[in-house]
């Protein structure tokens with residue numbers, strides 16, 4: 001079955017599958033945007049689904065096939081535990097619906113490739129929710145790097161710290177089925193760094209993922225060397241009190257830094273008297289517009305792809321490459337060994 005044709009004035013009609021934490025964020029955006037209608041909310045927890053369906057004027061069900069059988073549904077938003085991303089994406093594609101699937105695309109590269117192939121076969125748009133690319137600060141760093149005005153980049157540090165999510169949803173702690181801290185959280189920064197610097201070639205990771213603490217708390221660090229010579233240190237945590245992210249990019253002409261806890265969200269420091277720095281002057285700051293809503297921006301990107309055929313930035317192939325890198329980080333942690341990473345083959349060898 002192929003995707004339905006839309007007229008320019010019609011909102012895109014969505015079925016949301018999964019109405020938990022992230023599903024709730026998407027539900028609010030689907031209701032708020034004039035470009036979308038939330039027609040169905042699907043969740044095994046029918047009360048959750050019903051609460052959102054009542055707000056949207058849509059219908060609730062615990063059975064995804066009921067929503068997928070509705071011919072007026074154009075697109076499906078999958079916000080389920082990672083282990084069921086493949087099932088929902090393949091069923092949605094088979095029903096001819098465009099698919100937005102939350103990150104990580106899947107638990108395994110094989111699943112990710114099958115999902116990408118299923119959407120390609122069905123001729124539907126497939127976007128994966130690597131939302132960090134839609135955060136203004138991270139997007140601004142990309143612009144500055146692409147323009148070359150930071151000079152040669154040498155070192156990058158990232159931090160992504162959150163409360164132990166397994167306390168609210170125990171599936172996050174199931175390393176085998178869902179990948180734990182690396183595949184779920186550090187993957188955000190791995191994807192962003194791939195976006196900035198291209199493919200990685202060597203990495204080493206250390207953390208609690210394969211220890212007795214992992215069921216209640218997890219922290220990890222990874223060192224990744226990219227083919228272009230950049231070395232990054234990433235840290236991720238499900239052991240902190242609240243959520244925040246940070247990144248520093250050190251290049252020969254200065255230092256870019258972002259910390260989500262500071263009101264000055266992106267700062268450029270330089271010893272050089274650079275007159276123009278893409279509106280980030282030396283020792284000046286870039287403040288995030290108060291209206292920025294990154295999940296809404298990624299939703300708009302998806303809707304534009306459905307309406308106009310514009311390419312999706314985080315499509316299945318791109319998300320699969322990011323997953324392969326995250327899997328290598330997890331493998332390094334499991335084996336305690338550095339990994340030489342062959343991205344092209346989506347394979348890695350322990351060295």
Ligand SMILES: NC(=O)c1ccc[n+]([C@@H]2O[C@H](COP(=O)([O-])OP(=O)(O)OC[C@H]3O[C@@H](n4cnc5c(N)ncnc54)[C@H](O)[C@@H]3O)[C@@H](O)[C@H]2O)c1
Pocket residue numbers: 017018019020021022023024042043044045048062064079080081082084102103104129131169184
């Ligand atoms: N982009 C981000 O910043 C971000 C943030 C949080 C979570 N996520 C991702 O979103 C996805 C969901 O995470 P979450 O935090 O919302 O999880 P959650 O546990 O809060 O919600 C998952 C929901 O799915 C429902 N569910 C489970 N299996 C189902 C099935 N077979 N059919 C129908 N409903 C089912 C559960 O009842 C629950 O309501 C994950 O892939 C996660 O990695 C992304």
